Amino acid sequence: AIWMTQSPSLLSASTGDRVTISCRMSQGISSYLAWYQQKPGKAPELLIYAASTLQSGVPSRFSGSGSGTDFTLTISCLQSEDFATYYCQQYYSFPWTFGQGTKVEIK
Amino acid sequence: EVQLVESGGGLVQPGGSLRLSCAASGFTFSSYWMSWVRQAPGKGLEWVANIKQDGSEKYYVDSVKGRFTISRDNAKNSLYLQMNSLRAEDTAVYYCARDWYASYYDYWGQGTLVTVSS
Numbered sequence: 517a518i519w520m521t522q523s524p525s526l527l528s529a530s531t532g533d534r535v536t537i538s539c540r541m542s543q544g545i546s547s548y549l550a551w552y553q554q555k556p557g558k559a560p561e562l563l564i565y566a567a568s569t570l571q572s573g574v575p576s577r578f579s580g581s582g583s584g585t586d587f588t589l590t591i592s593c594l595q596s597e598d599f600a601t602y603y604c605q606q607y608y609s610f611p612w613t614f615g616q617g618t619k620v621e622i623k
Numbered sequence: 624e625v626q627l628v629e630s631g632g633g634l635v636q637p638g639g640s641l642r643l644s645c646a647a648s649g650f651t652f653s654s655y656w657m658s659w660v661r662q663a664p665g666k667g668l669e670w671v672a673n674i675k676q677d678g679s680e681k682y683y684v685d686s687v688k689g690r691f692t693i694s695r696d697n698a699k700n701s702l703y704l705q706m707n708s709l710r711a712e713d714t715a716v717y718y719c720a721r722d723w724y725a726s727y728y729d730y731w732g733q734g735t736l737v738t739v740s741s
Binding site (some may be wrong): 542548550552554558559562565568571603605609610611612613614615616617 | 668677682726727730
C-alpha cells in the first residue's frame with residue numbers, strides 16, 4: 517500500500533491568509549491525487565482531482581500542485597467558510613488511501 | 624441533481640450482520656463505478672470497497688475481505704454493502720460515493736452510522 521503523510525495536522529489561520537497543506541507519498545503516483553474538504557457532521561466534498569484540476573463549482577482561491585511524491589493544496593485567501601478539515605487521496609494503486617487530514621481552524 | 628441516500632445503519636453486536644443500502648438518483652447509475660468509504664468517530668477517511676458499472680469487478684480493503692460484500696442493482700439504482708462478522712473496529716459512518724471510473728469520488732451521500740457494540 518502507498519503511505520501518505522499529510523502536514524500539518526492542525527493549521528491555525530486568519531481570514532484572508534494564504535495557507536498551504538502538504539501531502540507526501542511513499543512512492544511516486546504521477547498526478548493521481550485528489551483533495552477533499554469536510555465540514556463537521558457533513559460528507560466530504562471534492563475540491564481538486566488529477567493533482568491540479570479544480571472540480572466544477574469550487575472557488576478559484578483553491579489550487580493544487582505537484583506530481584510524483586509531493587503535492588500541495590493552497591487556499592489563496594482564506595474565507596470563513598473554508599475552516600474545515602482537508603484530505604488528500606491517491607488513486608494510483610489499490611487500495612486507494614487518504615491522508616490523515618489537516619484541520620484548518622480560526623487563529 | 625445527483626443524490627445519494629444511504630440507509631440501514633444502526634447498533635449491532637459484535638459478530639452480527641448489517642446490510643447498508645444507497646439509493647442513487649440524478650445520474651445514469653449504471654454508467655459509474657460506486658464505492659463505500661467509512662470514517663470512524665473522530666478519525667480520517669478509509670476506502671472500504673468499490674464495484675464496477677456491471678458488477679463484474681469488486682475490490683475490498685484487506686480489513687474487510689471475506690466479511691463484507693459490495694453489490695449493486697442497476698435496475699433499482701441501488702448500491703449495497705452486506706457486512707458480516709462485524710467487529711468493534713468497523714464502527715464508523717459509512718458513505719456511499721460515486722466513483723469516477725475507479726479513481727476519485729465526485730459525489731457523496733450523507734452517510735449512515737454503524738455502531739458495533741455489546
